[in-house]
Amino acid sequence: MMVSIGIDVGGTGLKAGAVSERGEILSKVSCPTLPERGFEAVVADMARLAVRAAEEAGAAMEEVRSVGIGIPGVHDPARNLVVRCVNLYWKDVPLIDEMHRYLSVPVYVDNDATVAGLAESVAGASRGMHSSVLITLGTGIGSAIIIDGRIYAGAHGCGGEMGHIITHAGGILCSCGHRGCWERYASASGLIRLGQEIAKRNPDGVIARKSGGNPEAIDARMVLDSAKEGDPDAMQAFETYTEELAIGLSSIVVALDPEMIVLGGGVAGAGEFLLQAVRKKIAEYAIFPDMPLPRIELAITGNDAGIIGAAHLGR
Numbered sequence: 001m002m003v004s005i006g007i008d009v010g011g012t013g014l015k016a017g018a019v020s021e022r023g024e025i026l027s028k029v030s031c032p033t034l035p036e037r038g039f040e041a042v043v044a045d046m047a048r049l050a051v052r053a054a055e056e057a058g059a060a061m062e063e064v065r066s067v068g069i070g071i072p073g074v075h076d077p078a079r080n081l082v083v084r085c086v087n088l089y090w091k092d093v094p095l096i097d098e099m100h101r102y103l104s105v106p107v108y109v110d111n112d113a114t115v116a117g118l119a120e121s122v123a124g125a126s127r128g129m130h131s132s133v134l135i136t137l138g139t140g141i142g143s144a145i146i147i148d149g150r151i152y153a154g155a156h157g158c159g160g161e162m163g164h165i166i167t168h169a170g171g172i173l174c175s176c177g178h179r180g181c182w183e184r185y186a187s188a189s190g191l192i193r194l195g196q197e198i199a200k201r202n203p204d205g206v207i208a209r210k211s212g213g214n215p216e217a218i219d220a221r222m223v224l225d226s227a228k229e230g231d232p233d234a235m236q237a238f239e240t241y242t243e244e245l246a247i248g249l250s251s252i253v254v255a256l257d258p259e260m261i262v263l264g265g266g267v268a269g270a271g272e273f274l275l276q277a278v279r280k281k282i283a284e285y286a287i288f289p290d291m292p293l294p295r296i297e298l299a300i301t302g303n304d305a306g307i308i309g310a311a312h313l314g315r
């Protein structure tokens with residue numbers, strides 16, 4: 001029985017699993033990342049987890065087709081280096097070479113948003129679609145373009161960084177060093193900022209109360225729940241937020257016209273409430289109102305996305 005191993009690398013935990021040819025997870029193992037140990041120790045644990053994941057799935061190492069790794073950072077395939085992985089303090093780390101000290105199977109590495117996009121296209125919402133785009137709405141905006149079951153990353157591997165489309169020239173400073181990137185407005189951080197502005201303006205309001213009077217305690221969920229409950233301030237913030245979201249999504253529609261856009265990450269937890277607002281606004285921005293628009297759906301692979309997607313990197 002041939003399997004592929006997927007490894008999901010996070011700042012706090014490492015997760016690995018064996019995945020069948022049909023995309024089913026056959027085993028799951030994990031351990032803490034402890035990145036302050038340095039990358040050699042972390043990679044040694046990753047290799048150990050890969051072996052354990054195969055064992056627990058009843059597969060011999062000869063039956064492991066490949067090991068795929070999803071990292072919260074950037075990998076340069078031309079130089080075979082993880083260029084940057086902020087949470088793990090990695091800079092120019094030879095991850096694949098280091099893995100090959102322990103394992104002789106092919107090892108593939110890609111960004112975690114790309115991996116999540118692949119997972120959705122293999123086993124999730126966009127399964128069977130010719131073209132899809134995954135957008136994750138977390139601290140930033142992650143994205144992946146999948147065409148014909150394959151990741152499209154551009155000529156130099158830098159494509160599909162939708163979060164850094166500039167929607168507000170000269171706007172808020174972004175982690176990339178530029179101003180006005182879409183992710184500063186349409187990520188969970190953008191929604192939190194709107195919530196904080198409301199709490200400051202209206203210290204007796206619903207959002208200020210939910211945060212116990214501490215604007216730093218406001219999270220995306222508080223704003224979304226308050227909007228669902230009908231609080232006028234929160235509804236206004238939600239309206240502004242979904243407008244920001246729809247502006248970026250509409251640019252993606254104009255550029256790519258994918259069959260489906262899948263929304264994941266923390267904000268997507270708002271479910272139908274978010275979908276309905278976004279679908280309506282995207283229709284308003286359509287440049288060809290008589291032509292079909294991409295379906296907008298929620299990601300469904302959840303916590304398993306990292307393992308499933310990474311396992312499919314080599315396929």
Ligand SMILES: [Zn+2]
Pocket residue numbers: 163164174175176177178181
């Ligand atoms: Zn940016």
